[in-house]
């Protein structure tokens with residue numbers, strides 16, 4: 001099981017400072033969608049250059065023109081690129097094909113997908129690398145989480161790795177780990193803490209114990 005730090009509410013210098021603090025306790029650093037909107041793929045490029053030993057995920061949440069966008073993120077240095085589960089199969093196939101060409105991975109974000117089990121099965125057969133259940137900020141605000149959704153995809157996915165994101169905190173991490181995802185994605189649960197290093201270290205310890 002791996003731990004990914006999601007950076008959403010920072011600029012590039014802040015992202016680099018933050019990663020420096022927790023570097024040894026994370027496996028993957030995510031350049032979040034708001035960061036890409038504000039800073040462009042330059043954020044991916046600069047974070048990868050600063051931390052060549054960390055995997056970098058570009059959270060582009062691709063919906064169309066997937067091959068092209070995966071190519072641009074790959075050129076910027078992303079190791080993993082996200083596409084939405086609601087995208088057309090043609091887009092998913094384009095993303096997977098380009099990622100294979102570039103030696104990169106595709107993570108599918110299942111945000112807003114209604115038939116989770118059905119779509120997860122289809123995506124699994126399309127050869128994506130990760131399938132991620134995700135409660136975004138707008139549903140976190142009304143008290144939702146994705147813990148049950150993780151069970152749902154775990155029961156149907158045979159090839160892809162499974163992941164979970166959305167409001168995971170130290171207090172809820174044990175519940176998540178019980179379901180045994182391959183990847184746990186945490187943003188505010190680390191970045192919102194006074195002692196970010198301590199929060200990341202504790203989470204890493206729990207994730208590694210699995």
Ligand SMILES: O=C(CO)[C@H](O)[C@H](O)COP(=O)(O)O
Nearest residue numbers: 006165166167168186187188
């Ligand atoms: O993709 C995202 C929002 O769309 C976030 O990166 C993801 O939800 C993780 O952050 P947090 O743990 O703060 O919810």
